[in-house]
Amino acid sequence: MNQSNASPTLDGLFRRILARQPNALALVDPDNTPRITGELPKRMTYAQADQAISALAAHFIAAGLPANAVIAVQLPNCVEFFLTVLAAHRAGLVVALLPQLWRQAELTVALNRTGARAIVTTSKIDGVSHANLAMDAAAEAFSIRHVCGFGSDLPEGMASLDAVIAEPVESPIVRQDARRAAIISFDVTADGFRPVPRTHLNLIAGGLVLSLESRLTQGATLLSAMVPSSFAGLTASLVVWLLTGGTLALHHPFDDESFERQIAELDCDALSAPAGLALRLAENGTLERSPKLGSVMALWRAPEQVVSSPAWSEGTSTLTDVYLFGEAGLLAAHRPDNGLPLPIKLGVHGAPRDAAGSSNAGELLLTPAGTLALRGPMVPLAAYAPDASSRLEIDSAPPDYVDTGYAARTDRTTGALCVTAPPAGIMAVGGYRFLSQDLLEWAKRLGQGALLTALPDRLSGYRLAGRAKDNARAREALAELGLNPLMVEAFRDSSSQSDSNRQAALTGH
Incomplete structure (x- = not known):
């Protein structure tokens, strides 16, 4: 492929790996894909994946999507997600990552804020008709010109991408620039909802931090249980896979039996997972029964909890703590032999941090307000820069860091750094962040006496709880407003064990 620069x-x-080992196993679907999407699980070599990527890229170009247009993607942690992202890049497009739990309200805002020209989804995810959600959201986004999806029973007007993949085509040649936006993720800051574009170089910088700090070997088989709809989720799966050139196996959270079977059958070398899940797997003996699994990346969405976490004592595997600061950036620290979290200090951090002459992975500093700030090759400064109209002094330069x-x-x-509290006014429930004032606004729509609040949770940061005169009616009303299940299921009946289990699954990821 022609490139506009050497980066x-x-x-x-992907193409570099393809040239070296076209017949090597590249992508493996979750074992429980039939339950997730109703489709059979896929296994693809690099050559097979390349053919599918080329077909999808050609389809996007033929649909009239111009270079650098935004294509929104809402898919589960399955092979189709990664094929779509790489195909969009091959077609010169920018991918907007739509979290799986988002419903019509969030989808519509995201599509309109990014000016997305197309949306890709699948027929169903865990029994929910995401194809219909996409169609409804697209109807409220005037920029959308093309709606497509995977799976069967797609609604009228939605193009089938399974049919596209089935037809081999020549790979399109589109110039790509590593310095231009590759993906857009979404953050919530004190200023509200914020799209965060990142370049290929930003993403690769984040992937290098994870792969080098966690000591991953070339050709490793990585099992990812991270939903790839955020910077961290995408980096800990797609980017690390492409940097190590091995096999990326996927697990759609969460099925204990399927998960352990995947580790054993694929001889997995490494795991990336939410920190709460990683610790749970160590406690229940899953990792002890997987002697080949040598590296675990634990992603902490509540980084203030790392220092109080238990010592890691899984002799055959090592743990790398990954501190996540919303969509601003991340920090990785490989635990030493004593299994305790590695003390973090301010200043420049290398990757890997204990190697002489390691490259700059990023820098930590404290702001005058006593909050943690980031800068470095993965941090998208422009995405968090304040508008000129909001500055107290119009002529003053914006800061060269992002305040997390x-x-x-x-x-x-x-001199060790202590992260003491999450951002004020922001509630994080697993990978989902809300302004606390938004919770109050949604509760008001349910009438007098309704309450929607966030309660502290050891693993996920917060969990949502609601109270209304009629909880069942409150759930229906919130669903009709197009809100995601975290808010809807907050109004579960206390006696409903199934609702409690669902809430636990949601907040974990």
Whole structure:
């Protein structure tokens, strides 16, 4: 492929692996795909994946999507997701990552804010008709010109991408620039909902931090239980896979039996998973029964909880703590032999951090307000820059860092950094962030006496709880408003065990 500069793109990394080992196993679907989407699980070599990527890219170009147009993607953690992202890049498009739990309200806002020209989804995810959700959201986004999906029983007007993949085509040649936006994820800051575009170079920088700090070997088989609809989720799966050139196996959270079977059958070398899940797997003996699994990346969406986490004692596997600061950036720290979290200090951090001459992975600093700030090759400064009209002094330069909003301090004796609290006014439920005032606004729509609040949770940061005169009617009303299940299921009856289990699954991811 022609490139407009010498810097690699994600598709460029894929093509390099393809040239070396076309018949090597590239992508493996979750075992429980039939339950998730109703389709059979897929296994693809690099050559097979390349053929599918080319077919999808050609389809996007033929649909009239111009270079650098935004294509929104809402798919589960399955092979189709990764094929679609790489195909969009091969067609010169920018991918907007839509979280799986988003419903019509969030989808419509995201599509309109990014000016998306197309949306890709699948017929159903866990029994929910995401194809119909996409059609309804697209009807409220005037920029959408093309709606397509995977799976059977697609609604009228939605193009079938399964049919597209079935027809082999020549790979399209589109110039890609690693310095231009590759993906758009979505964050919530004190200023509200914020699209966060990132270049290929930003993504690769984040992937290098994870792969180098966690000591992943070339050709490793990585099992990812991270939903790839955020910067961290995408980096800990797609980007790490492309940097190590091995096999990416996927697990749609969460099925204990299927998960352990995947680790054993695929001889997995590494795992990326939410921190709460990683610790649970260590406690229940799953990792002890998987001696080949040598590296675990635990992603902490509540980074203030790392320092109080238990020591890691799984002898055959090592743990790398990955601190996530919303969509602003991440920090990785490989635990030493004693299994305790590695003390983090302010300043420049290398990747890997204990190697002489390691490259700059990023820098931590404290703001005058006592909050943690980030800068470095993965941090998208422009996405968080304040508008000129909002500055107190119009002529003043914007800061050269991103303020994460996390309260932090340094230990006077050791100099170790302590993250003490999440951003004020923001509630994080697993991978989903809300302004606390938004919860109050939605509760008001349910009438007098209704309450929707966030309660502290050890694993997910917060969990949502609601109270109304009629909980069943409250759930119906919130669903009709197009809100995601985290809010809807907050009004579950206390006696409903199934609702409690569903809430636990949601908040975990």
